[in-house]
Amino acid sequence: MKIITPVSHPLAWTAIVVASLAIVPLPKAHAADPFPPVSPEGLVLQKDTTLRAVYLKPGFTLAPYKKVAILDCFVQFAPDFQRNYNENEPDLEGQITASEMTKITTELAAEFKQVVTQELQANGGYPVVDSAAPDVLVLRPAIINLVVTAPDLMTPDMSATVVSSAGQMTLYLELYDSMANTLLARVIDPEADDSPMAQAADSVTNKMAADRILRRWADILRKHLDAVRGQAASSPAAPAPAAAPVAN
Secondary structure (H helix, E strand, O other), X not given: OEOOOOOOOOOOOXXXXXXXXXXXXXXXXXXXXXXXOEOOOOXXXXXXEOOOEEEEOOOOOOOOOXXXXXXXXXXXXXXXXXXXXXXXXXXXXXXXXXXHHHHHHHHHXXXXXXXXXXXXXXXXXXXXXXXXXXXXXXXXXXXXXXXXOXXXXXXXXXXXXXXXXOEEEEEEEEEEEOOOOOEEEEEEEEEEOOOOOOEXXXXXXXXXXXXXXXXXXXXXXXXXXXXXXXXHHHOOOOOOOOOOOOEO
């Protein structure tokens, strides 16, 4: 039985995300927290989480899930990215086109799935499947507010662009039960590349920067799945406690 795509769109609630995050990553604690305590679907905002915002369905636990299904990742540049980038690039050959932006989003979507699959399946031992079952957790990812400081446009100009940060992006991840098609959790986390030193920007360094962020997100999810699995192994007869997928 194939996974049925959830009815709700992964970006159905992005208006508040885009407006509140304003592309720039925010500190964990903020005086004017833009996130309401309860989402429109009834998910509850968690406190003291590893990531920027974590919403959980009351009573949600990772305990039943031993496998994951990863839907295709939706990727969207920050609002007005193309216009803002091209305004600062007087040379027409150095301006980014719509087709080049599509190439970047397509490659990043594929990279997300590869990195998360590697972390969960190869490193964590959680099979990545495409069929619904009681033990299958569905990940519905989106990357929004994508900013690439210096896209590698493969222009004839051989000069290198040196940057202190390759860019930034925001994870917007929803977790579903594959059988009930029920929304269980939502994660929102803006991250920027924090390379220790300035470096030349090209397709290789941009990919390395993106991978660092993607691996962090995948690692956090795997560790929480591991924690629940460890609890079950040490106390098989005890009911599994509720566990947030990205909460401390």
